[in-house]
Amino acid sequence: MFMVKSIEELKPQFAKEVKTKAPTRPRVLSSANLEELISIIRANKILEDKQLSGN
Amino acid sequence: MFSNLKNLSKLEGDYIFIDNDFLSALFHNEDLLRETLEVFVKNYFVIDPFVQFEFLRGVFLSKQLELKINFVTNKEVFSPADDHQEIYNKLRINAVILSQIYEHQNQKSKSKSKGSSSFVDLFLASRLMDKSLSSVLITGNKKDFPTCVFDALGVLNHERADGDMQAFSILRFNREKFDVCYKELQSIPAK
Numbered sequence: 367m368f369m370v371k372s373i374e375e376l377k378p379q380f381a382k383e384v385k386t387k388a389p390t391r392p393r394v395l396s397s398a399n400l401e402e403l404i405s406i407i408r409a410n411k412i413l414e415d416k417q418l419s420g421n
Numbered sequence: 422m423f424s425n426l427k428n429l430s431k432l433e434g435d436y437i438f439i440d441n442d443f444l445s446a447l448f449h450n451e452d453l454l455r456e457t458l459e460v461f462v463k464n465y466f467v468i469d470p471f472v473q474f475e476f477l478r479g480v481f482l483s484k485q486l487e488l489k490i491n492f493v494t495n496k497e498v499f500s501p502a503d504d505h506q507e508i509y510n511k512l513r514i515n516a517v518i519l520s521q522i523y524e525h526q527n528q529k530s531k532s533k534s535k536g537s538s539s540f541v542d543l544f545l546a547s548r549l550m551d552k553s554l555s556s557v558l559i560t561g562n563k564k565d566f567p568t569c570v571f572d573a574l575g576v577l578n579h580e581r582a583d584g585d586m587q588a589f590s591i592l593r594f595n596r597e598k599f600d601v602c603y604k605e606l607q608s609i610p611a612k
Binding site: 373376377378379380381383393394395396397400402403404406407408409410411413414417 | 448449451454455458462463464482484485489491492497498511512514550551552553554555580596599
């Protein structure tokens with residue numbers, strides 16, 4: 367699937383894009399969602415601490 | 422977190438691809454996560470499928486794997502990059518060309534740097550090349566995204582739990598630099 371078949375095939379590929387600088391809407395992140403991410407980080411910390419202590 | 426970004430507004434609306442080292446730092450530091458979300462409130466964080474693979478690989482505890490999957494697939498914070506056959510047809514070509522440019526530029530500068538960029542870094546660079554006008558990358562491994570085709574826009578510093586400072590670069594693919602390197606590559610005699 368990832369084979370390049372010929373030298374001619376090797377032409378740089380760029381997406382057709384336009385740089386727009388329209389006012390951007392700030393990302394909306396609910397506090398519940400942020401808390402969920404924080405709880406994941408804390409739960410992982412507990413797991414890693416347990417691993418380090420050999421428990 | 423400290424940053425030397427003079428004009429953050431220039432990045433507003435850009436897609437920010439996240440390398441595995443920065444993603445891991447976010448996963449381990451809630452203050453860094455909070456501050457990153459505040460600083461880049463007008464950006465979109467994008468996760469390449471290969472970066473997600475790097476983030477998840479080697480985790481053998483099912484509970485930890487579940488936590489990591491829930492973290493990286495949080496749709497309010499991270500968007501998955503395009504992941505279909507069409508895009509890989511483009512990315513694999515860019516990846517081969519970039520690898521040729523890196524090696525050529527290394528040889529030209531007689532750089533002693535050993536080893537070449539990894540498969541994942543090349544495909545991540547290909548993404549940034551494909552969408553160079555609207556995308557930047559945050560990575561702790563600046564050397565894997567060489568100056569011959571990438572511009573450093575700024576640096577984020579954060580203090581790790583062990584007290585050490587860790588630096589992450591914000592990089593953008595530079596089309597003009599690429600064109601110069603690509604032209605040089607094409608001018609090499611066949612024999």
